[in-house]
Amino acid sequence: MKRSSWIYFWVTGVLWGVPYLLIRVAVAPGQFTPAFVVCSRVAIGAALLIPYALQRGTLKPALKEFKWIAAYAILEMVGPWGFVSQGETKINSGLAALLIATVAIWATLLNGALGDKTVWHSTRLIGLAVGFVGICLVVGIESLQGKVNMLAILLLILAAMGYALAPTLIRAKAPQLDGAAVNGLAMATTTLIYLPFAISQWPDHHVRPNSIFSIIALGIVPTAICFVLFFKVLADIGPTRASLVAYVNTGVAVLLGVIVLHEKLTTGIIIGLPLVMIGSYYASRRKVTQ
Numbered sequence: 001m002k003r004s005s006w007i008y009f010w011v012t013g014v015l016w017g018v019p020y021l022l023i024r025v026a027v028a029p030g031q032f033t034p035a036f037v038v039c040s041r042v043a044i045g046a047a048l049l050i051p052y053a054l055q056r057g058t059l060k061p062a063l064k065e066f067k068w069i070a071a072y073a074i075l076e077m078v079g080p081w082g083f084v085s086q087g088e089t090k091i092n093s094g095l096a097a098l099l100i101a102t103v104a105i106w107a108t109l110l111n112g113a114l115g116d117k118t119v120w121h122s123t124r125l126i127g128l129a130v131g132f133v134g135i136c137l138v139v140g141i142e143s144l145q146g147k148v149n150m151l152a153i154l155l156l157i158l159a160a161m162g163y164a165l166a167p168t169l170i171r172a173k174a175p176q177l178d179g180a181a182v183n184g185l186a187m188a189t190t191t192l193i194y195l196p197f198a199i200s201q202w203p204d205h206h207v208r209p210n211s212i213f214s215i216i217a218l219g220i221v222p223t224a225i226c227f228v229l230f231f232k233v234l235a236d237i238g239p240t241r242a243s244l245v246a247y248v249n250t251g252v253a254v255l256l257g258v259i260v261l262h263e264k265l266t267t268g269i270i271i272g273l274p275l276v277m278i279g280s281y282y283a284s285r286r287k288v289t290q
Contacts, residue, residue, distance in 0.1 A: 005236040008229045013245045016230075017252025019222045020084075020093035021260055022214040027089050031211040032203060034085030037218070039198035042077060042187040044219025049184030049228070058178035062185055065174040073186035076166035078193055080159035087156045090149035092263040097253030098138060099156035100246060101276050105131045106164035107243040114168070123282055131279025138272030148268075167239040179231025187223070247277050 026037045053059040062069060088096050105128060112120060135157075170182060234242045254273065257263040 002236060005233055008233045009242075009245060010248065012226050012229045012233060013248025014252055015226050015249075016222055016245065017097065017249035017256065019218055020088065020097045020253040021256045022218045022222075023085055023088050024093040024257070024261060025214040026211050026218065027085055028211065030205070031207055032215065033197075033201040034082060034089065035194055035197035036201050036203070037085050037215060038077075038081045039191055039194035040215045041081070041219040041223045042190040042194070044216065045223035045227070046184055046187035046191055048220065048224040049180045050188060053178060053181035053184050056178065056180065058181040059184070062174075062177050062181035065177060066185065068170060068173040069177075069182055069185045070189055072166050072170045072182065073189040075162045075169065077186055077190040080162040081190070082194075083155035083159040083162075087152040087159070090152035091156075092257055093261060094254040094257035094263055094265070094269055095138070095148075096152075096156055097250045097257075098269060098273050098276060099135070099153065100160050100163065101250040101273075102131065102135060102157065103160040103163040103246045104243040104281075105279065106161045107168065107239060110164055110168055111239075127279045127282025129279070130282070131276050134272045134275025134277075134279055137275065138268040141266075141268035141271065164239075164243060167234055167242065171234065171239055175235075179228050179234075182231070183224075183227040244281070247281065250277065 023037060026032050027034055032040075050059065053062065084096060084100070108124065108128065118124065170177070174182070230242065230245070233245070250273070254265070254269065258265055
């Protein structure tokens with residue numbers, strides 16, 4: 001990996017650990033609804049990225065491939081961001097991030113289904129098995145302790161699957177497109193889909209300033225800036241290895257949840273997090289001994 005790609009990878013990983021904290025603050029009881037949060041963040045992101053892409057001259061070529069961008073928007077934003085926002089009304093941000101970290105596992109399985117035979121090497125199969133054991137332990141332990149909402153768990157896993165599929169789709173169907181243009185149009189599409197819900201759920205009560213600032217920060221940094229950086233990493237190392245960014249943001253999200261939100265580091269997370277991350281790492285390795 002090139003030095004610039006390493007920099008983009010780590011910056012994206014750290015900054016993408018922040019949304020779980022921001023979302024948790026924004027959807028706290030008595031604040032914004034999940035649909036309003038999604039609509040607001042993508043509207044801000046689109047407002048920043050579309051003019052940027054237009055200035056670079058990359059918007060027009062992207063419009064010609066809009067059908068693939070629309071599909072990408074549904075898989076990457078419309079579904080997952082709604083699922084994550086809704087899920088975080090029921091579970092803490094650290095657990096949400098841990099479940100999203102399984103994106104590397106789903107990306108590996110997807111590439112195996114698409115013909116990557118190295119997926120079925122013993123090292124990667126063991127990684128998949130370890131990762132799934134980690135997920136089962138997290139869900140099982142949290143359930144036994146009465147700290148988990150199964151619907152929220154399902155929504156987060158579905159979001160991770162969408163995150164795995166979306167980059168693979170856009171790289172396969174429109175690899176030449178600029179990341180700012182693709183994500184700007186995807187965010188505009190997502191805004192239009194969520195807008196009726198956001199309008200109907202416009203808050204008619206007092207909202208705390210930190211919830212408002214959370215949405216603004218959410219739209220600027222992890223939504224607009226990070227997607228441009230991630231597409232640079234994606235172009236350099238491909239979707240499977242790029243999905244490893246989930247390791248970094250999971251650690252950051254868990255740490256922020258404990259320090260800022262005073263979330264408890266539960267037994268399920270302590271046991272399951274290392275297994276999920278180790279399993280995902282080995283499941284995603286491309287260079288294996290034959």
